[in-house]
Amino acid sequence: MKVLVLNAGSSSIKYRLFEMPQLQSLAGGQIEGIGELSSRHTLEVGADQQHREQNDAVADHAAGIANLLLTLQHHQLIESPQELAAIGHRVVHGGEYFHQPVLIDADVVAKIRATIPLAPLHNPANLEGIERCLQHFAGVPQVAVFDTAFHQTLPDYAYRYAVPSKWYRELGVRRYGFHGTSHLYVARKAAEFLHKPLAQLNLISLHLGNGASACAIQNGKSVDTSMGLTPLEGLIMGGRSGDIDPALVFYLQREAGLTQAEIENTLNKQSGLRGLCGENDMRRIHAMAGQGDSDAKLALQMFSYRIRKYIGAYSAVLGHVDALIFTGGIGENDAAVRASVCSNLKALGVGIDKQENQQVQGGCHDISDGGACVAVLVIKTDEEGEIAHQTAALCCA
Numbered sequence: 001m002k003v004l005v006l007n008a009g010s011s012s013i014k015y016r017l018f019e020m021p022q023l024q025s026l027a028g029g030q031i032e033g034i035g036e037l038s039s040r041h042t043l044e045v046g047a048d049q050q051h052r053e054q055n056d057a058v059a060d061h062a063a064g065i066a067n068l069l070l071t072l073q074h075h076q077l078i079e080s081p082q083e084l085a086a087i088g089h090r091v092v093h094g095g096e097y098f099h100q101p102v103l104i105d106a107d108v109v110a111k112i113r114a115t116i117p118l119a120p121l122h123n124p125a126n127l128e129g130i131e132r133c134l135q136h137f138a139g140v141p142q143v144a145v146f147d148t149a150f151h152q153t154l155p156d157y158a159y160r161y162a163v164p165s166k167w168y169r170e171l172g173v174r175r176y177g178f179h180g181t182s183h184l185y186v187a188r189k190a191a192e193f194l195h196k197p198l199a200q201l202n203l204i205s206l207h208l209g210n211g212a213s214a215c216a217i218q219n220g221k222s223v224d225t226s227m228g229l230t231p232l233e234g235l236i237m238g239g240r241s242g243d244i245d246p247a248l249v250f251y252l253q254r255e256a257g258l259t260q261a262e263i264e265n266t267l268n269k270q271s272g273l274r275g276l277c278g279e280n281d282m283r284r285i286h287a288m289a290g291q292g293d294s295d296a297k298l299a300l301q302m303f304s305y306r307i308r309k310y311i312g313a314y315s316a317v318l319g320h321v322d323a324l325i326f327t328g329g330i331g332e333n334d335a336a337v338r339a340s341v342c343s344n345l346k347a348l349g350v351g352i353d354k355q356e357n358q359q360v361q362g363g364c365h366d367i368s369d370g371g372a373c374v375a376v377l378v379i380k381t382d383e384e385g386e387i388a389h390q391t392a393a394l395c396c397a
Contacts, residue, residue: 001019001020001085001392001396002017002019002078002085003018003020003084003085003087003088003388003391003392003396004016004017004018004084004087004088005018005088005089005384005387005388006087006089006090006129006133007089007126007384008061008089008125008128008129008130008132009122010124011032011033011034011035012030012031012032012033012034013034013061013064013065013068014028014029015028015029015068016385017072017077018388020085020388020392021396023385025385026045026077027043027044027045027072027075027077028044029042029043029044029071030042031064031067033058034059034060034063034064035058036057037057039055039056039057039058041058043071043075045075061128061129061132062132062135064132065129065132065135065136066136069081069136069137081136081137081138081139081140082139082140084137084140085140085392085396086140086142086143086391086395087133087142087143087391088142088143088145088387088388088390089104089126089129089130089133089144089145089387090126090147090181091112091126091127091130091144091145091146091147092119092122092123092146092147092178093115093119093122093146093147093148093176094111094112094144094146094147094148094149094152095111095114095115095118095172095176096152096172096174097111097114097115098144098149098152099149099152099153101144101145101146101149101390101393102143102394103141103142103143103395104130104134104142104143108144109127109131112126112127118172118229118230119230130142130144141395145181145386145387145390145391147179147180147181148176148177148180149180150177150181150183150215150222151175151177151178151222151225153221153222153223154175154177154223154224154225158175158223158224159175159176160175161174161175161228173229174229175227175228175229175233176227176229177222177225177227178213178231179211179213179215179227181383181386181387181390182205182327182383183205183213183217183222183225185381185383185385185386186205186207186325186327186377186381187201187203187205187217187220187325189364189379190203190323190364190377190379191220192364193366194322194323196322197220198220199219199220200219201217201219201220201322202218202219202321202322203216203323203324203325204216204217204310204311204314204315204318204321204323204324205217205325205327206307206311206324206325206326206327206331206341207328207331207381208328208331208334208337209238209331210238210239211231211240212234212236212242212328212330213226213231213235214226214235214314216314218317223317224317226242226310232267232268235303235306235307235310236273237272237273238272238273238280238281239268239270239274239275239280240267240268240269240271240272241267241271241272242272242306243306244267249263273285273299273303276298276299276302277293277298278295279296282330282337285299285300286334286336300337300340301340303337304337304340304341304343307341308341311324311348311350312348315348321348321374322374323374323375323376323377324342324374324375324377325377325379326338326341326377326378326379327378327380331378332360332378332379332380332381333360335357335358335360338352338357338367339352339354342376349372349373349374350368350372350374351372352367352368352369352376353367353369356368360378362380363380364378364379365377365378
């Protein structure tokens with residue numbers, strides 16, 4: 001039983017093919033440069049990750065989906081579209097419509113389109129991928145899995161902002177949260193590792209990458225998260241500022257003469273780590289700090305400090321914490337950041353073993369020290385795998 005997972009961006013299509021129910025990754029690929037004169041389609045096949053590459057002009061997403069199908073057939077990964085049990089689509093924003101994965105029909109498509117104002121950079125491309133797959137994979141069940149769905153269990157006092165109520169009722173102004181598939185995936189893996197039901201665990205999950213978010217998980221359900229109406233709120237990120245005083249926008253308009261578009265672009269793309277030290281690659285920032293760059297040192301301190309503040313806040317929200325989880329590109333691979341984040345958290349029961357922290361390699365690794373009452377886990381996330389799992393559970397039970 002094969003499930004295809006698709007993540008359509010504005011100029012790219014990323015996909016993975018899984019054999020279910022064992023969740024074996026058969027192949028993964030990406031089409032980049034859609035709509036440009038030269039596009040690149042890369043494919044990695046099998047456990048040995050054999051690399052194949054082709055360069056063809058891909059005019060639009062319809063051509064990209066057709067190219068994807070031909071590639072899967074050419075490499076004998078599927079014989080025909082009907083061999084697929086289902087296709088799972090990543091959709092960034094589900095608004096308040098979607099609390100769980102759903103089979104895609106005309107009503108679902110209309111509701112995803114209605115959420116475009118909440119995610120204008122992502123949902124149009126996600127929807128384009130869905131509509132093209134409905135054409136090229138006719139008859140194959142298709143499922144939408146939403147980044148926001150896991151956070152729909154937030155209580156109203158956590159997701160509402162203290163702004164006029166009509167903004168919420170008429171415009172949907174509230175905290176939605178993102179990275180939901182990643183937070184849910186690592187929470188499930190933590191439960192397996194700790195040999196306890198997820199419904200009996202309190203967890204703090206840190207998805208740290210170029211985009212970063214924290215999530216408080218109580219008895220297996222998201223009860224608070226750092227990203228808000230958009231992915232701009234919360235932790236310091238590669239190019240996003242994270243939490244700021246909202247009056248900063250008015251100050252910049254008044255004193256610097258910046259337009260709304262200029263401020264929005266700067267806060268989303270030219271702030272965060274890049275704004276502080278001119279670089280958003282954490283490996284490069286460490287190297288710069290090692291060479292004495294004061295801006296890079298400050299960026300590292302601020303990055304970890306903001307995360308520690310959220311850990312403290314979420315510890316208070318949860319009452320007790322069974323495990324702290326690091327995931328995402330930085331969370332999984334950066335021992336120095338993990339050590340910095342966990343410093344000075346003894347009062348919360350968090351401590352790490354220095355040697356274990358340096359020896360993390362994939363899967364799930366416990367780096368907590370012997371005296372800590374909170375497990376500190378490093379778990380390799382797999383958002384595509386989680387989408388495949390949810391898609392199969394809905395379509396193939």
